[in-house]
Amino acid sequence: MIVLGIDGMDPGFLEAHWSALPNLDRLRRQGEFKRLATTIPPQSPVAWSTFITGMDPGGHGIYDFIHRNPETALPYSSMSEVSDPERTLSIGPYVLPLSKGRVRSLRKGKAFWQVLSDHQVPVNIIRMPTNFPPLECEGASLSGMGTPDMRGTFGTFSFYTSQPGAAARQAPGGQIVPVAVTNHHAELRIEGPANSMRKDRARSFTTLAVDIDPAEPVARFRAGGSTLLLKEGEWSGWIGAEFPLIRGLKSAYGMFRIYAKKLKPELMIYVSPINIDPARPELPVSEPASYSRDLARALGPFYTQGMAEDTAALRQGIFTREEYLAQSRLVAAEHLRILRYGIQNFREGFLFFHFFGIDQNSHMLWGKYDRELLETYRLVDQAVGWVLEHAGDSAVVVMSDHGFAAFDRTVHLNSWLLKEGFLSLEEPGKTGNEELFAHVDWSRTQAYSLGLNGLYLNLAGRERNGIVAGAERAGVLGKIQERLTAFTDPKTGARVVDTAYRPADTFRGTELANAPDLIVGYRPGYRSSWQTALGAVPSAIVEDNTEAWIGDHCIAAHFVPGSWLSNRPGRLADPRLQDLPVTILRHYGIPPEPGMIGRPAF
Template identity: 35%
Template sequence: MKKVIVIGLDGLEPTIVDAMLARGELPNLARLREQGGYSRVGTTTPAQTPVAWSSFATGLNPGGHGIFDFIKRDPRTYLPDLALNRYESRGAFLPPKAVNLRGGTPVWEILGEAGVGSSILRCPVTYPPDPVRGRMLAGMGVPDLRGGLGTTTFYTFDAAATPRESENVVHLKSSADGTIETHLIGPRNPKDRSDLRFPFTIRPEPAARRVVIRSAGSPAEVAIREGEWSDWLHVKFKLGLLQSIRGMVRLHLVRVEPSVELYASPVNFDPEAPLFPISHPPAYAGDLAATIGTYHTTGMVEDHTGLVNERLTEEAFLDQCDLAWREREAMMLLELERFDQGLFYCLYDTTDRVQHLFWRYGEPDHPANRGKAPDPRFSSVIADVYRRSDAIVGKALDHADDRTLLVVLSDHGFGSFRRGVNVNTILHDMGLMALRDGARPGPDCRDFFHDVDWSGTKAYALGLGGIYLNLQGREGQGQVAPGEADSVRSAIVDRLRGLVDPVLGATAINQVRTREQAYSGAFLGEAPDLLVDFAPGYRTSWGTSLGGLPEGHFEDNIKKWSGDHIIDPLLVPGVLFMNQPFRADAPDLLDLAPTILAALGVPKGAAMEGKSLLA
């Protein structure tokens, strides 16, 4: 083969694909199946986007590449931290350096060493980007300008409004002439950690159902109609007389009357002048913008927190998803037009985000519907994004000749998330977690382990399925002696394995595995001590994931984030299509990197665990 084209469709669920194929609704995937084949593909533990795509890229299980979740804990402080990258200080007078925390050797690096080029668009855990032989635009892991994965802002006259998930709230006041002076919250000042601000004014025009935004940004004036999004507003946050940080934002006008409510997207890096490099070579991000227009740069493009926080309507969220999709398609087509050899990869994330937020529309009794009949206008949203995915496959097929291996895959499947399991609360009731100052599990027990008494704690849960022992010599206030670790682990496994939800009478947890059972490799010591494999319909509760202890052992999931995939990985395989015959006996994500290398005539990496699937 001369070329390998890989199209990632994040989260495509095999049972949905099967049904739509049977109805003739995915003609391009059907064509791909006829040319080569179609199969399920095994995913990772956990079945989570950054974990799975890191295994795709390196051919290693998570113990070999070190990505186990979106978040990890600092064992000294127990506080959660982002697990995909970090910033290292280079001295008092130098800016920090971004460091990618994914270990292992990705397939594009091995290809580059063999003299074969790659074009990689938005693969997760590529921030900062790898120095590829070719071009790379970083994907999941690129922060917003605040340093988060998606920090939004809500503007309101409601003085009682408080911030929701990953959100800032700015309270508005009108001046005598009716204009509103306010600001955009930017990055923190490195000198004193105060928030940098970009001022702007809002002039409401109720008769026209719009507002006009004026600022020193570009464009200087932006008119936004009610229920619509603005174009990109390019802004500068001043650090000093000659220093500024560039960013860009889109604004959505929620309403004009009875009082203005405005929503601001996360402030994205400006691709022409990002705070840290987001592409390789560094100028590529700006060159891309000059060719296709301004595009989202954050790693989590789709603005899901706006809908989860009920600041955006479903229509507004889908409008934003449509723009994100069109941006990605433009990138893909630009690169495919000039792609003549090597590896091309492009990921579409929207498939995953839409299923997370619209799964409830296929289940009238889902707790997230809160007893109301789902709006029929959104009943076909998931099927629509699958059909749109199929159209993308058709465009990729147009660029695949007889010397091209075309691979289309998802990193995991999907399912319903109806009930959350309060793992920390169970550990507390087992006597393995202690609370201080008379605190009890419930709404007054704060996140980030704020009320935990570590001197009386032997185990704790953090993230989307991991449990850690409070080990002596490893954790800051470790209480479990090395000789006691096995008995503590066994007690947790015995308690959680086969856990039954008393309300529904259903099994909530299929299995609990030790990290040695789930992983191997250089990063094994950084993995959670235990991994929880949830049954369909269940997941770690929202409170547990951030170190909270909600009341009770189970809770209904009433958030609009109603679908998920962090369950027993055997139950959520991805899909795999190729235009060449391939070995379909239990293919795994670990097999993809060796397959790509084999197709291009390059030996697989010595550490890679998978095998080529090519027949």
């Protein structure tokens, strides 16, 4: 069996473009095409965790990209955590590890491919989201979405420029670094991971030297032992980087790509997030560890960063749309090369491959740039053609975790809670973009929002400064739900929220402790603001979305179903995401695991 997980592939977009997607059209004619009900909320970490475990969030415990610590109201990644070694030795400015650090997935439940392995079914799991670090299994797996860069983030680019005023610019998702060009030469400090062997955890770094031709728009770049020439507007290949931790004794290794955006009269150089080198991984990106090295040996280096398309660079105006699409094509070419290699070597068992390009490009193109988005769908269609060519009698499923909708208006949910009297500030005028509830008066706050869909009560005995007593919980939630569903856009009069779900009434399982008290399901066109996601309280409540990020799916689930295509007709009129792992196990004659809530599709 072969399953292609195409993140964000929208059923409505498919229906509008079958003639341009002959292999997907052929697949649906051989078997079936249906809408696939997604999770509440329809966020990728939540949806893929359901696909992996066959459980809803009440079972696997993932409710958002961002969870919060109730003791501090501080956010943290829902997918994984990295802990330092427990035993160390201090020598001067250094801290030497005497035991290993730990990287741990926060998802609960057993993955379906572990069950397959238990029954001696060979598996190859390529770029599975929320599978960092990769689970141990009798087979091979490469991690996908959730895999960090070498700085421990989901992707932090660097933009080096000699433009005046560069030091004053902020660029969330990246850093803008002023540089001086002297006699056509510049030295760029490329920052890598925080040095865990130093007490001050100063960032390790390497140097990229740039020599600009005085006559032509071309430059020589030197880093470590690598030297290359780039014309203005050209991309480099991967450049290996050594980041000394204890000079002469211990280093960390990564890799990056350069885009020579402008060489003169001002220097503008984009440096990608520092990726974990698959040939020399500092953190686990595959299982077994040799698998990423084998892929790198066969195919060359590739993006290991889970979300590799640099949407942040477009959002912050570092890339033009065409430059973003060029970078996206580089990512797609590498990842589809891995798929083709996997398909060519597929002989038996189960193969999964995840493609993220449609999701990331839909965020930046949805509703306005269909021609450019169709290009990415066509890449997937070509890949489906390769798969069908090599599949023989294998069952083939192409599915997505959710669809897409327009993101026209941005909702500051904490500001709405302030207006409705559920949240209070230390001083009424202290609204703004400061994050982490900087001016919230917790002694008078009943509810707050963090993440893209979550709303929490300031519950006594759970939150550090909680004021809502347990006996008042249902009443306060009821009031908030009622007012949310009556919430209208002050500019248009349209309803903003479709549904406010109570996890306790919606999910089943043992992992409800981290759940928000309400999950807010917006109507199409609306989404929580970036400021809300990190606990800010701006002065406005609803504003026009003026960013380059114009499509989204973090709304009420029934508006953004995923897609299901198979070369075999199914038995379900209303397939759901949790049906897939049960279907996969059933295909091999294996019963579902305890806690799986899906039905076999065939």
